[in-house]
Structure formats: structure tokens, C-alpha cells
Amino acid sequence: MTTxxxxxxxxxxxxxxxxPQIGFATIRLLEQAGCRVEVPRRQxxxxxxxxxxxxxxxxxxxxxxxxxAFEGYDYLVAPSGSCxxxxxxxxxxxxxxxxxxxxxxxxxxxxxxxxxxHDVMGWHPEGIRLDATATYHDSCSGLRExxxxxxxxxLLAEIEGLKMRPLDGANVCCGFGGTFCVKYxxxxxxxxxxxxxxxxxxxxDLLLAGDxxxxxxxxxxxxxxxxxxxxxxxxxxxxxxxxxPAIGExxx
Amino acid sequence: xxxAQIRQxxxxxxxxxxxxxxxxxxxxxxxxxxxxxxxxSVGDFPEFQAARDRxxxxxxxxxxxxxxxxxxxxxxxxxxxAHIHWVRGASEAASIVTRICKDxxxxxxxxxxxxxxxxxxxxxxxxxxxIERVETDLAEHIIQLAGERPSHIIWPAMHRTRxxxxxxxxxxxxPPPVAGDAASMVASARNVLxxxxxxxxxxxxxxxxxxxxxxxxxxxxxxxxxxxxxxPPRVHIVTAGIEKLVPSTDHAMALLRVLVRSATxxxxxxxxxxxxxxxxxxxxxxxxxxxxxxxxxxxxxxLGDEFRTMLRCIRCGACMNHCVVYRQIGGxxxxxxxxxPMGAVLTPVLDGLAKSRxxxxxxxxxxxxxxxxxxxxxxxxxxxxxRFRSWDSQQEVGAMRFGLGLWGFAARRPRxxxxxxxxxxxxxxxxxxDGWIIRMPFDKGWTQTRDLPRPASRSFMSQHxxxxxxxxx
Ligand code: SF4
Numbered sequence: 001m002t003t004x005x006x007x008x009x010x011x012x013x014x015x016x017x018x019x020p021q022i023g024f025a026t027i028r029l030l031e032q033a034g035c036r037v038e039v040p041r042r043q044x045x046x047x048x049x050x051x052x053x054x055x056x057x058x059x060x061x062x063x064x065x066x067x068x069a070f071e072g073y074d075y076l077v078a079p080s081g082s083c084x085x086x087x088x089x090x091x092x093x094x095x096x097x098x099x100x101x102x103x104x105x106x107x108x109x110x111x112x113x114x115x116x117x118h119d120v121m122g123w124h125p126e127g128i129r130l131d132a133t134a135t136y137h138d139s140c141s142g143l144r145e146x147x148x149x150x151x152x153x154x155l156l157a158e159i160e161g162l163k164m165r166p167l168d169g170a171n172v173c174c175g176f177g178g179t180f181c182v183k184y185x186x187x188x189x190x191x192x193x194x195x196x197x198x199x200x201x202x203x204x205d206l207l208l209a210g211d212x213x214x215x216x217x218x219x220x221x222x223x224x225x226x227x228x229x230x231x232x233x234x235x236x237x238x239x240x241x242x243x244x245p246a247i248g249e250x251x252x
Numbered sequence: 253x254x255x256a257q258i259r260q261x262x263x264x265x266x267x268x269x270x271x272x273x274x275x276x277x278x279x280x281x282x283x284x285x286x287x288x289x290x291x292x293s294v295g296d297f298p299e300f301q302a303a304r305d306r307x308x309x310x311x312x313x314x315x316x317x318x319x320x321x322x323x324x325x326x327x328x329x330x331x332x333x334a335h336i337h338w339v340r341g342a343s344e345a346a347s348i349v350t351r352i353c354k355d356x357x358x359x360x361x362x363x364x365x366x367x368x369x370x371x372x373x374x375x376x377x378x379x380x381x382x383i384e385r386v387e388t389d390l391a392e393h394i395i396q397l398a399g400e401r402p403s404h405i406i407w408p409a410m411h412r413t414r415x416x417x418x419x420x421x422x423x424x425x426x427p428p429p430v431a432g433d434a435a436s437m438v439a440s441a442r443n444v445l446x447x448x449x450x451x452x453x454x455x456x457x458x459x460x461x462x463x464x465x466x467x468x469x470x471x472x473x474x475x476x477x478x479x480x481x482x483x484p485p486r487v488h489i490v491t492a493g494i495e496k497l498v499p500s501t502d503h504a505m506a507l508l509r510v511l512v513r514s515a516t517x518x519x520x521x522x523x524x525x526x527x528x529x530x531x532x533x534x535x536x537x538x539x540x541x542x543x544x545x546x547x548x549x550x551x552x553x554x555l556g557d558e559f560r561t562m563l564r565c566i567r568c569g570a571c572m573n574h575c576v577v578y579r580q581i582g583g584x585x586x587x588x589x590x591x592x593p594m595g596a597v598l599t600p601v602l603d604g605l606a607k608s609r610x611x612x613x614x615x616x617x618x619x620x621x622x623x624x625x626x627x628x629x630x631x632x633x634x635x636x637x638x639r640f641r642s643w644d645s646q647q648e649v650g651a652m653r654f655g656l657g658l659w660g661f662a663a664r665r666p667r668x669x670x671x672x673x674x675x676x677x678x679x680x681x682x683x684x685x686d687g688w689i690i691r692m693p694f695d696k697g698w699t700q701t702r703d704l705p706r707p708a709s710r711s712f713m714s715q716h717x718x719x720x721x722x723x724x725x
Contacts, residue, residue: 013663017676020715020723023712041666053648054648056640056643056644058663061660065663144623172620173576176616191577191580192702224702
């Protein structure tokens, strides 16, 4: 890349409210990779709560806000596969000829952070050390909509001192599913308990994933079960920010 | 599942299922094996992706030209000597079948497993008509003994463990089988069923494919019971959905390849039978009369809307075997004929959305079902399409509508949204202890079983405004 690309950071509503550190980790990584990062102020949410609940119109309107805020950048990057999946689905949501082309343009240049670092920027972690064992959960949208599978594993393998342990059923949903987890809490918990059971089986110190929704779900259950496993977003680890408090540890 | 259970709501049925430890064991055993076997068999078949594309293309072609192929099939089936009956609805279909049975003076009918038979309520209709019904598929036989409905489209009795079945057999089979010994149980079922095969007046089967250019129906089983239920009796009745058409035998075989791998992980089924008309002069065996009942029951309605791709479904069951929700609650919780992801799309078509509105919502949209579907049905998109319809037809509950409306309003006004976060975060933090919220009054769904990480004291946006890209440190 000759000139450094201008990247608009899409923060995601969960990162904004629950764990800002993931946003700063994402910025740090993008800058290390040689991007100029800006955070457009005209953003809030990608519209998933609406579209997944059936309210196409509200999702459609939020989509327009996002398109308008990000279309001036070379890339939109977000620390969440599911939000990027939603943004990439805008063209199918917008049946408005004035917006279709713009939605497609944005869809083409929207990326999940780990995939972006690995596939687009060819970035590698340097001088990061973390003496721990970790295991990785594949978040469904990142995995199936965006093909994020090898990239995080490849980058994590380059961190000195970090030992990765395979997770049984790593690509099986954790039961979060946005509003699903509060609409059908019993089913969600039954699914989740299998996930936490498998995570505990690995004996790893850390559980890593690329989406805060899944991470909050898994971390919340691990904590309720009294497990010591600590949960981080992959971006936090790659940015060397895993020495601070994990999700749910005080100090945040 | 009894009639009373059908009336219970989805949530209650799901809760019952979740509390049934035995059910969990049974489901895990079967779906676990199916998943492993499918993966192995797909791995052994390098052209699997291409075969899926071809299978989807065949189905799409037939769906787009359904009238043509139905007419061709009818012509050829009649030429082969079969009778064709066209029916619109489920009850009409069931009554035509019972009428044919009565006209044949049938006292006993053998039935080989067919989901369409379940869909049109055939077992019930036959029982009501006082005709002795013998289910010849081993799993269906178990279901019949237990007085239940199938819980899976390939393994109807998958909700029952071997141990359960042993108990059922002890009660009904003479002499009773050795408890827990699969071979002895199968042998006892075989003994019970064998005499009945030969003494039935009518045999009823479904069809996996209807072959347009020959007028033949194609049925696949692993037990050979379809052959035994349809060859010895004097009358053979086939019931099939109109979407089962394929242009030729080659096309049927192309679909069969992906069907079997996806369903059981095998390469072919043990028995693949084509029936083309009744017994002809010089034939050693076969029925004297053959009836084919072609059922619409909502299918032509799907032709014209976004659920059209659902007509590709070849009923392999892979979507349910890989579904996290199905694997927790089993098939009966879905409350319809078809369970799992495909059932969540089909049941609202068959029963109406009002009666089955939970189904498209009780899904995490993780997409594993469509990842394994051999005919690439975009199940996730179709489930979302039901959610859109539910919203658009005002079936979504008021509180949800209101809440999302508010959210949407704020989300489109980022300054208002940020103002809201600034107020909400400290309020939420009041419920926290250390880093966690253990109990929160308006969020019971979450905090009953999980803790919620305490939100940040200041949102990312406000920290970013203060510290810039470097963040707070
Ligand atoms: S929807 Fe697909 S995976 Fe599910 S039963 Fe039908 S063909 Fe099989």
C-alpha cells in the first residue's frame, strides 16, 4: 500500500457501552498496520437489533445513517464480525435505488478487524509477549458470513509465549444470538453451558473471540459457574492489552 | 407427542424438553453420530460442493417449471396404469387415502414412513376410520407403540434411548426381547411385523422423488420396509408433495447422492425402489392397483413468494442435526410436523404464522443449518423473512415494538444516542458489584443464569472525545 489508507472505525454499540478498550485496541492495531484512523461521530449501531427482530424499516433507516457516515473512507473497520455482516447485508435491505449503489460500495469496503489486518494489510504482531494458555471460539457471523477462521489463529500463533489449545466445538454457536438470549434464556443457557463446559475442558487460562456479544455471554456464564477462565477480544490480545482486567474484572 | 402437548406453547414444550435428561442423551447420541458421519462422507467426496450446486439447480429448474413436469408425470404415470389424485389441502388428502382404503375393503394397511403422511394427518385419519394401521419402519413402529409423533424426519424415534425402547418392546412384543440388546429387539420387531406385511390389503408409502419422464415414484429406505409394505398388498397408495418432481431418473440419482451423505453419511441408501404403475401381465409380484395422491397443501403458495427456495428441501435432516437449538429441545418442542430449521420455515407456511410465531425467532441465526444444507436453502434469510412478516403484520408484541422503536429512533440520532448512553451507563453500574451485575430487575432473561459484565463508566465515544486515538492511558 503506497499511501496509508483512511479507515473509519465502526465502534459497535456493545463496545461503546461495555468495553471501550476493544475500540482503542482496534485503533492501535490499525495504526500499527499503517492506517490513518478516524472515528466518525455520526454513528451508533449497525441496525441488527431491528432487522433481526423483523423491523426492516428501522434497520433500513439506520443503514442510511451508517452509509452516510462512512462512505468517505477507504475502509470501514469494526471489531465485530456480526456488525460487519450486517453492514455487508445493507444492499439486500435497501430496496431504494438512490441508496443501492452506495450500500454496495460500503459493503465492499467494510471489514472485521482481524480479517482486515491479516488479509488486507498483511500485518504481523511484533514484540508482543503473553505467557498464558488460550483457546479460541469462532463467532458465527465472522466465521460463516466473513470467513474469519484461519486469520485469528495465524496471528495469535505469532504471539510469543502464548500457547493455543484447541476447543471442542469451537465453531458451534454459544447461544447468544442477539435478542435470542433474552427471549429464550433457557434454551440459550443450555447451549451456552455446553460451550463453557468445553472451554473449561481445555484448561486454558484465556478464552478469546472476535465478537463482544459472544464474549459477554460466555464470560457471564463462566463467572456464574465460578470458573477462572478470563475472556478477551482477540484485538486486545494482539494489541498487547491483555495485561489489564479481562471482561468483567473490576477496574473497567 | 399427545394432542394436549401440541396445544401447549412452544416455550413450555421447550422447557419440558430441557428438563428431560434422557432426551438429551438420546439426541446427542444420534445427532452426534450423524454429524461425524456426514463430515467424513463429505470429506471423502471432493465434488461435494459441485454436487450441491447441481442439486440446487435441478430443484430450482423443476420449481420454475413445475406445471410442465407435473403434467408430464401425470401423463406417464397414467400410461403406466396408475391413478392420479390431485389434492389441495391436508384433510382432503387424508380422506382420499382413507376412501381408497375403504373402497378396497381394507381391514389392515401397512405404512412405510412418510413425513407427508404425518403432514396430512394420515395415521390419525386411518385410526379414525377403524382401519388397522401397521407402521413398518422400525422407528415408526416404536412411535406407534408409544402413541407419539416423530421427532425427527429421518429418525422419527430419535428422542427415545435404546433403554426406553426396550421397555416399550417388553410390554408389547411376544415373546419379549432381551432388554437392551439391539439385535434381539430388532428381531422381535421383525417377528411382529412380518406376518402383517403379508396380510395387509393396502400398502401406503411416501415418495422421495416423482420421475416425470417415466411416471415412476422413487422411495429410499434403509430397512427395506417400503418394498415390503408396497409390493405384497393388492393396492399401493403413494402420497407425495408436488415439489417432489424430478425430470428423469438421472436427476433423482443426483439428488440422492447428496441426500444420503447429508442425512446419514452413507453413500447410498440400502434400498432404492422405483414403482412404475401396478403389476403388469407376466410380472411376478406387485400391487393390482396403484394410486398416487399429489398434495399441494400450501406448496403452490410458496411458489410465488420468498419462500420458494424452501421447495428445494429434500428432507435430509442435516439442518436439524447441526442446529444448536434442535439439539437442546428435540423435535417435539417445535409442535409441527417438521422440526428444526426447515420446520421453523415450513410450519408457519402449513399452520399459519400466528400459531407458530415462536419458531422463526427461537433461532440464534448462527447459519450452521444453511452451511450443511445439501441444496443450499438460505434458511437464515427465510427465517428472517418470517420475522419481517411477523413485524409487518403487527404480530410482534407491543413492548418489543416500543422498545425497538425507541432504540431505532435514538440510533439514527447519534447525539441523542450518546446522551442516552451517558445517562444509562452510570445507572446500570449501580446494579454492579465489582465488575459484574449479578441481578438486574429488567433483565431477568440474562441474569437468571449468567452474570453481566458491568458496563464502562464512560462510553468509548466519550473517552475517545477526551483522549483521542491513544485512549485513556
Ligand atoms: S432444509 Fe436442507 S438440510 Fe434441512 S432437511 Fe431440507 S434439504 Fe436437508
